[in-house]
Amino acid sequence: MIGLDHFLVLSAVLFSIGLYGALTRKNAIAVLMSIELLFNAVNVAVVAMARYTTPVALAAERLETLLTGQVFALFIVTVAAAEVALGLAIVIMMYRNTGSVHVDEASSMRR
Amino acid sequence: MTEGIAGTPVFTAVWWVLAVLTVACAVLVVRLQDLVKAAMALIGSFLGIAALFVMLNAEFLAIVQVLVYAGAVSILLIFGIMMVRDTQRGSQANSLAIPAAMLATAMLAIIAVVVLDTRWDLLGDAALATGVAEGAEGVYSDSPPAIGGLLLREFVLPLQAAALLLTATLVGAIALVRGDQ
Structure with missing residues (x-):
């Protein structure tokens, strides 16, 4: 029987993998991909929570409120899309200015 | 839609297959040296998560996931990889690999302990968890x-x-x- 626990632990596993990638990758685009994994892991947790634990008091009057978690996940998708577009613009600027996309070498803003 | 399916062995088996595939793709994303292959693994991971959304009765969100993530975001990332390709060095891991692995494992352990130790059934309606609440199926479908x-x-x-x-x-x-x- 698959329950909320399974989805939340799966979300935690994906989040940890993404965190590892975001911390260890040298290439800035690989870091962006790891951050996308983090967003997706959080989305799984949000939707699973909405599916399994919506309080009856909230859902009794208007059943649409059962979908509040999905609307929340939609906003996360929007923010993630904006983030990756702006992140890639920054990476391309970095490549143009320094000829490298390795985050270890991005030290021009260091004092 | 899934009130008759959610508790069956088929549902459990499909969930485990999807979970293993999604996690395997995610591991490939953070380990592969070739970034184009890593982006392909990322698409696999996005599609696995979309399938998990379907299993959570979130079909609309699954479609959005396929359109926005597997479609738009991954194509944007692949364009980015091709525009700034650093062919000499690939994408090796930096010196933080061991502390980062320890941090990620510790975080996973803490979240897993908290999740498994919490009585989630006290939060919501037991009827909702099995998908038989009055009218809920209509909203989800x-x-x-x-x-x-x-x-x-x-x-x-x-x-x-x-x-x-x-x-x-x-x-x-x-x-x-x-x-x-």
């Missing part, structure tokens, strides 16, 4: 109109904020990469 209604009533201010964010991002991205002309 016809969710796009309900989501649209929520977006334009309760969440109209966040919706406008999201629109403003997307506009600002678009202008910002163009201004950044346009260069000095």
Whole structure:
């Protein structure tokens, strides 16, 4: 029987993998991909929570409120899309200015 | 839709197959040296998560996931990889690999302990968890109109904020990469 626990632990596993990638990758685009994994892991947790634990008091009057978690996940998708577009613009600027996309070498803003 | 399916062995088996595939793709994303292959693994991971959304009765969100993530975001990332390809060095791990692995494992352990130690059934309705609540199936099986209604009533201010964010991002991205002309 698959329950909320399974989805939340799966979300935690994906989040940890993404965190590892975001911390260890040298290439800035690989870091962006790891951050996308983090967003997706959080989305799984949000939707699973909405599916399994919506309080009856909230859902009794208007059943649409059962979908509040999905609307929340939609906003996360929007923010993630904006983030990756702006992140890639920054990476391309970095490549143009320094000829490298390795985050270890991005030290021009260091004092 | 899934009230008869959610507790069956088939549901469990499908869930485990999807979970293993998604996690395997995620591991490939953070381990592969070739970034184009890593992006392909990322698409696999996005599709696995979309399938998990279907298993959570979130079909509309699954479609959005396929369109926005597996479609738009991954193509954007692959374009980015091709524009700035650093062929000599690939994408090796930096010196933080061992501390980062320890941090990620510790975080996973803490979250897993907390999740497994919590009595989630006290939070919600036991009937909802098995999908037999009165009328809930109707909402889940016809969710796009309900989501649209929520977006334009309760969440109209966040919706406008999201629109403003997307506009600002678009202008910002163009201004950044346009260069000095």
